[in-house]
Amino acid sequence: MSAILPPSERLWWKQPIAGVEWAWIAIAFVWGMIMFGMMLYWHIYGKQNLSNEVYKTKPEMFAAKAEKFIAENTIRTEKGLNGEEIPVAKIPPGGDGYLIARLWNWHPILELEAGKEVKIHLSSMDYNHGFSLQPVNINIQVIPGYEHVVKMTPIKAGTYAIVCNEYCGIGHHAMLGRIYVK
Amino acid sequence: MATTYRTCPISGLQFENHAEKLMRWNAVAGVLWLLVGGITALLVILTRWPAIKLLPADQFYTILTAHGIDMLILWILFFEMAVLYFASSTLLRCRLATPKVAWLGFWLMVVGGIMTNVAIYQGSSSVMFTSYVPMQAAPHFYLGIILVAVGALLGTAVFFGTLVVARKDKTYTGSLPLVVFGALTAAIIATFTILAGAGILVPTFFWSVGLIKEIDAQLYRMVWWGLGHSSQQINVAAHVSIWYLIAAVVLGAKPLSEKVSRGAFLLYILFLQLASAHHLLSDPGMSAEWKVLNTSYFMYFAVMASMIHGFTVPGAVEAAQRRKGFTNGLFEWLRKAPWGNPVFSGMFISLVSFGFLGGISGVVLGTEQINMLMHNTFYVPGHFHTTVVTGTTLAFMAITYLLVPVLFRREMMFPKLCQIQPYLFGISMSILGLVMMGAGTLGVSRRHWDMAFSGAPFQYEWPGAAYLMMGLTGIFGVIAVIGGGLWIFLVVWSLLFGKKLDGGKVSDKPTPIPANPIAQAASHSGSNEHVNVPGTVVLAGLLFVCFVLYYFVNWKYLSEVWLLS
Numbered sequence: 221m222s223a224i225l226p227p228s229e230r231l232w233w234k235q236p237i238a239g240v241e242w243a244w245i246a247i248a249f250v251w252g253m254i255m256f257g258m259m260l261y262w263h264i265y266g267k268q269n270l271s272n273e274v275y276k277t278k279p280e281m282f283a284a285k286a287e288k289f290i291a292e293n294t295i296r297t298e299k300g301l302n303g304e305e306i307p308v309a310k311i312p313p314g315g316d317g318y319l320i321a322r323l324w325n326w327h328p329i330l331e332l333e334a335g336k337e338v339k340i341h342l343s344s345m346d347y348n349h350g351f352s353l354q355p356v357n358i359n360i361q362v363i364p365g366y367e368h369v370v371k372m373t374p375i376k377a378g379t380y381a382i383v384c385n386e387y388c389g390i391g392h393h394a395m396l397g398r399i400y401v402k
Numbered sequence: 403m404a405t406t407y408r409t410c411p412i413s414g415l416q417f418e419n420h421a422e423k424l425m426r427w428n429a430v431a432g433v434l435w436l437l438v439g440g441i442t443a444l445l446v447i448l449t450r451w452p453a454i455k456l457l458p459a460d461q462f463y464t465i466l467t468a469h470g471i472d473m474l475i476l477w478i479l480f481f482e483m484a485v486l487y488f489a490s491s492t493l494l495r496c497r498l499a500t501p502k503v504a505w506l507g508f509w510l511m512v513v514g515g516i517m518t519n520v521a522i523y524q525g526s527s528s529v530m531f532t533s534y535v536p537m538q539a540a541p542h543f544y545l546g547i548i549l550v551a552v553g554a555l556l557g558t559a560v561f562f563g564t565l566v567v568a569r570k571d572k573t574y575t576g577s578l579p580l581v582v583f584g585a586l587t588a589a590i591i592a593t594f595t596i597l598a599g600a601g602i603l604v605p606t607f608f609w610s611v612g613l614i615k616e617i618d619a620q621l622y623r624m625v626w627w628g629l630g631h632s633s634q635q636i637n638v639a640a641h642v643s644i645w646y647l648i649a650a651v652v653l654g655a656k657p658l659s660e661k662v663s664r665g666a667f668l669l670y671i672l673f674l675q676l677a678s679a680h681h682l683l684s685d686p687g688m689s690a691e692w693k694v695l696n697t698s699y700f701m702y703f704a705v706m707a708s709m710i711h712g713f714t715v716p717g718a719v720e721a722a723q724r725r726k727g728f729t730n731g732l733f734e735w736l737r738k739a740p741w742g743n744p745v746f747s748g749m750f751i752s753l754v755s756f757g758f759l760g761g762i763s764g765v766v767l768g769t770e771q772i773n774m775l776m777h778n779t780f781y782v783p784g785h786f787h788t789t790v791v792t793g794t795t796l797a798f799m800a801i802t803y804l805l806v807p808v809l810f811r812r813e814m815m816f817p818k819l820c821q822i823q824p825y826l827f828g829i830s831m832s833i834l835g836l837v838m839m840g841a842g843t844l845g846v847s848r849r850h851w852d853m854a855f856s857g858a859p860f861q862y863e864w865p866g867a868a869y870l871m872m873g874l875t876g877i878f879g880v881i882a883v884i885g886g887g888l889w890i891f892l893v894v895w896s897l898l899f900g901k902k903l904d905g906g907k908v909s910d911k912p913t914p915i916p917a918n919p920i921a922q923a924a925s926h927s928g929s930n931e932h933v934n935v936p937g938t939v940v941l942a943g944l945l946f947v948c949f950v951l952y953y954f955v956n957w958k959y960l961s962e963v964w965l966l967s
């Protein structure tokens with residue numbers, strides 16, 4: 221009779237289901253299908269999909285490519301608040317840029333152009349890190365051993381921060397990077 | 403082993419001696435972990451409150467690791483062991499299978515829990531409860547968790563064994579009661595989950611002692627979430643069972659349809675192991691097809707199951723109340739519900755908060771592309787404090803008000819305080835969840851010591867609203883800690899000093915559940931006169947409207963950020 225006793229109808233599976241319950245089950249089912257459809261729809265028509273282009277890599281390999289990119293594309297250097305010289309590398313529209321995540325900084329500073337697509341290669345030298353672009357609020361996991369190539373098109377000029385939002389040790393809160401959009 | 407059976411004079415429940423002791427010890431151990439976890443919660447919240455920022459960074463991360471482990475793993479698992487023994491031995495009125503194994507499991511969990519906590523407080527294992535490699539904790543951090551998992555697996559095995567005993571000794575006839583069926587669901591999922599956990603934690607332990615050279619960081623995350631996510635499904639199955647249990651005990655509610663409720667539990671088993679995917683939506687190593695398949699086709703069946711329970715539990719309450727004559731209008735049944743009884747109020751707040759806040763936010767968070775707006779932000783802990791805290795923890799608190807007199811034979815002290823506790827805790831925790839989600843929507847990170855980024859090469863100013871949300875987080879967090887602390891105080895005080903109650907008749911043979919309870923005749927005719935549940939239909943409609951609106955609002959947000967492909 222109640223939920224803590226065996227069902228009073230021995231053949232409970234033969235009991236009919238009331239109309240409202242059927243209706244609710246149907247709504248829940250259809251809603252699930254709509255949500256399923258939305259994800260597919262967004263893959264086809266949406267403009268914000270996370271790239272699938274990923275390569276297995278090694279920290280040294282990725283660092284070498286990134287350093288080459290920095291050497292070839294640095295347009296100026298900036299002084300950080302701790303007195304360090306940080307290169308600003310400009311990714312040419314349509315081109316490839318590299319962003320290193322490591323304990324505890326994002327390297328280098330990147331410069332992009334509004335409305336122009338670039339490919340940003342992301343990887344970590346050590347632990348997991350979190351690419352959290354603010355105040356846009358795009359969040360992507362960065363994992364050591366994987367090179368993730370993300371195509372991004374900024375929409376508005378400005379100065380953006382990259383917060384690390386995956387816990388990466390004692391300096392985690394100081395791991396702040398920068399992207400300029402001109 | 404010789405044993406005795408006691409029939410509780412208040413509830414009519416029958417407790418077998420071994421099972422009773424095990425339930426008590428497990429429940430008490432759980433409460434003690436909740437106490438430790440509650441202290442860590444206070445320290446965490448006072449540090450994340452920007453105006454206070456209590457702890458230095460290293461201590462904050464240590465304490466936060468302890469908070470995750472002590473709450474999510476230890477408090478919840480110990481209490482769940484008690485629930486499993488209750489659902490098997492007590493509800494089926496039979497002896498507990500192999501109590502010695504159950505004790506072994508209990509002590510393994512105790513030793514493991516302490517071992518992991520020692521590792522954490524030694525300071526060398528501030529890796530968070532997810533312990534993503536290649537960040538490394540001390541070996542005994544992993545070993546402790548493994549012992550806890552083995553202990554829990556033994557407890558689960560005893561549960562299965564007890565179901566076999568009940569069937570063999572014929573202590574019930576027909577099918578398992580719904581609540582036991584729900585607990586069975588939880589136990590089956592637990593078995594899978596713990597095996598996935600072993601699959602990742604055992605190699606990680608070997609890695610920490612140097613026997614394995616490397617563990618792939620992405621693979622770790624995938625297998626770890628096979629443990630981490632499915633274990634949340636255990637919690638859901640457990641607290642949904644408790645909702646049904648409380649509705650049955652307090653109001654005599656019977657499920658609207660056994661078939662529907664059981665079917666919904668079955669969907670949990672079939673479709674939840676795979677939902678680990680929704681923790682990896684913003685990860686590089688998985689393809690979009692894999693993400694879509696695992697989060698939609700599979701996950702939405704589990705979502706559907708929760709939506710079904712979200713309808714049938716209040717529906718059962720409404721039907722029971724209407725049978726009692728509260729038939730005026732849409733909501734007289736709800737207005738005249740026993741709101742002064744903390745068992746009921748706790749259960750109902752748990753239901754509403756889990757459905758409206760935890761459920762909706764979870765599905766939105768688990769949508770492949772939308773996840774990018776929230777991944778690893780404060781939104782995530784906001785979401786799960788409305789599932790595992792207002793959902794599971796509050797349901798456990800509510801049932802405890804019932805268990806103290808029945809299982810521990812003590813009267814609850816300070817009944818007025820007992821009455822307000824579920825409101826204090828449930829409402830403040832719900833608001834806490836909401837403002838945490840608010841902060842996350844503005845981008846604020848989880849597991850982050852300093853919103854001012856001291857020591858960083860650049861400056862970044864969060865919007866003022868983010869600081870406002872974090873301040874509110876602090877205020878409601880402190881209230882929630884008070885609400886949780888009040889519960890611990892009430893329970894512990896009542897166990898120590900509450901009026902002793904009569905234990906009831908003891909016999910050395912179990913009294914089986916009568917094959918033909920008197921109530922059956924009544925409910926038989928009762929099921930013919932079908933009771934409509936219009937109030938529940940309205941509530942469910944409201945849930946659905948909120949769900950749809952919030953879901954599409956987030957697509958709108960997403961459409962406004964930088965283009966990504």
Ligand code: HEM
Nearest residue numbers: 443447470473474530531783795848849850879882883886
């Ligand atoms: C009693 C009041 C509680 C308060 C005020 C509270 C507060 C918090 C806060 C603010 C965080 C986020 C910290 C951060 O990411 O920086 C957090 C994390 C967490 N809480 Fe709670 N919590 C409470 C109770 C609970 C309970 C009862 C559970 C589980 C049953 C729980 C489980 C967790 C888990 C698993 C985390 C994630 C830890 C991590 O990120 O590694 N909390 N809590």
Ligand SMILES: [Cu+2]
Nearest residue numbers: 349384388395
């Ligand atoms: Cu980092």
Ligand SMILES: [Cu+2]
Nearest residue numbers: 384386388392
């Ligand atoms: Cu970090």
